[in-house]
Amino acid sequence: MLFVPRAPLVLLAATLALSACGQRKEGAPAEPAVRPVRTNVVAEGAGSELRRFPGRVEATQQAELSFRVAGLLRDIPVREGDRVETGVLLARLDPTDFETTLADRQATFDNAERNFRRASELVESGSISRLDYDRMEAQFRSAEAALKQARNNLAYTELRAPFAGRVAQRLVENFEEVQAKQPVLYLQGSRQLDVVIDLPEGIIRTVRRETAVNAEEDVRSSDAARVRAWASFDDHPALRLPLTLREVATRADPAAQTYRVTFSMEPPAEFTVLPGMSAEVAVDFSPLYGGDQAFWVPASAVQADAELEPRVWLYDPATGTVSGRPVSVGRLAEDRIEVLAGLAGGEEIITAGAPYLAEGMRVKPLPQLEQAEPRPGDR
Numbered sequence: 001m002l003f004v005p006r007a008p009l010v011l012l013a014a015t016l017a018l019s020a021c022g023q024r025k026e027g028a029p030a031e032p033a034v035r036p037v038r039t040n041v042v043a044e045g046a047g048s049e050l051r052r053f054p055g056r057v058e059a060t061q062q063a064e065l066s067f068r069v070a071g072l073l074r075d076i077p078v079r080e081g082d083r084v085e086t087g088v089l090l091a092r093l094d095p096t097d098f099e100t101t102l103a104d105r106q107a108t109f110d111n112a113e114r115n116f117r118r119a120s121e122l123v124e125s126g127s128i129s130r131l132d133y134d135r136m137e138a139q140f141r142s143a144e145a146a147l148k149q150a151r152n153n154l155a156y157t158e159l160r161a162p163f164a165g166r167v168a169q170r171l172v173e174n175f176e177e178v179q180a181k182q183p184v185l186y187l188q189g190s191r192q193l194d195v196v197i198d199l200p201e202g203i204i205r206t207v208r209r210e211t212a213v214n215a216e217e218d219v220r221s222s223d224a225a226r227v228r229a230w231a232s233f234d235d236h237p238a239l240r241l242p243l244t245l246r247e248v249a250t251r252a253d254p255a256a257q258t259y260r261v262t263f264s265m266e267p268p269a270e271f272t273v274l275p276g277m278s279a280e281v282a283v284d285f286s287p288l289y290g291g292d293q294a295f296w297v298p299a300s301a302v303q304a305d306a307e308l309e310p311r312v313w314l315y316d317p318a319t320g321t322v323s324g325r326p327v328s329v330g331r332l333a334e335d336r337i338e339v340l341a342g343l344a345g346g347e348e349i350i351t352a353g354a355p356y357l358a359e360g361m362r363v364k365p366l367p368q369l370e371q372a373e374p375r376p377g378d379r
Helices: 006-027 098-124 129-153 201-207
Strands: 035-041 051-057 062-066 071-075 087-093 158-160 165-170 183-188 195-200 226-233 238-248 259-266 279-284 295-298 310-316 321-326 328-333 336-341 348-352 363-365
Touching: 051 259, 087 183, 098 129, 195 201, 195 279, 201 259, 201 328, 226 259, 279 310
Parallel strands: 035 363
Antiparallel strands: 035 348, 051 195, 051 279, 062 183, 071 087, 087 158, 165 183, 195 259, 226 238, 226 279, 238 259, 295 336, 310 321, 310 348, 328 336
8 A cells, every 4th residue: 555645735735726726817807907098178169269479569650760960969858768749859959050051051042042133134135145144043043952951951950759659768868979860769659559479370371362461452451350369468467458450461581480460459558568568469360260160179189090080089977988089180280289070069088198098998087287285384
């Protein structure tokens, strides 16, 4: 009779039992994975064509003023920031030399006028020749023109405001010698302001052909004039100031490849706005693209299916699963893309994690991150 130790038998039985258990676990169905994603609700048509641009404030009326004659600056009674009315004296040159020249031109003119009058009487009686008469008439006309120029030069020694506004910058100081056409003052109108933005060429290309502004069409009577725009400032974000389209440049900036668009704005009564300040301009381009419903969604939400057709993933909160929906896309602007068809508004779409999804997959939307409020005493 063969004797087998009991310890090896017990060890063998335990090994077989563990092996059987492992085979059952491998054959059991795996639990489906729940993938974390980020979602976004498609706005129901709100602001689908609303774009924001950095803008700069400029004066509608502005001029760099200079004298038309050279001389010594004798008086400059205005300072930077002063408000002035039309015709107010801004600067004056020393008129001494111009007054002397005017007196000399006046004497020359008086003498030429007397000689011409006398010659007019003598030529009729034949006392002088027609040639002498013509020479005296030419001298009279020349003296008359020189006198007029001397009077103008004396008037040019005074620099007056061509329109009501504000002295933005004074470029010279009193008692300086200034040259003709040398800038002296920079004057800006204060009754109306312009807000200027630089429009990218990508937006210009998407404008319908029939709404584009051309050389024969007045911008104020074109479809482009129906564009709605507002300006806001950092320290008054809740106040939207309406803008009126005034000019659209059709020649691009050679460096930035952007087109200058100018809006008019009435100065607000709530706070002071000066030329040179920056603003944020919101422009609604809906009138330029017709009445078709379109939505702007994050570009990461649009993926390609097996046939390389665009689609988005919709999240169903009731089942916690996703389903694909084909869409038709249009323009791409920075990190957002235009969806022309396939969405009705109000859908919750996947914006992060879309490339790893499959039909009917369970997902878990991640909570929207918010910045925690500082505790008392934290800095």
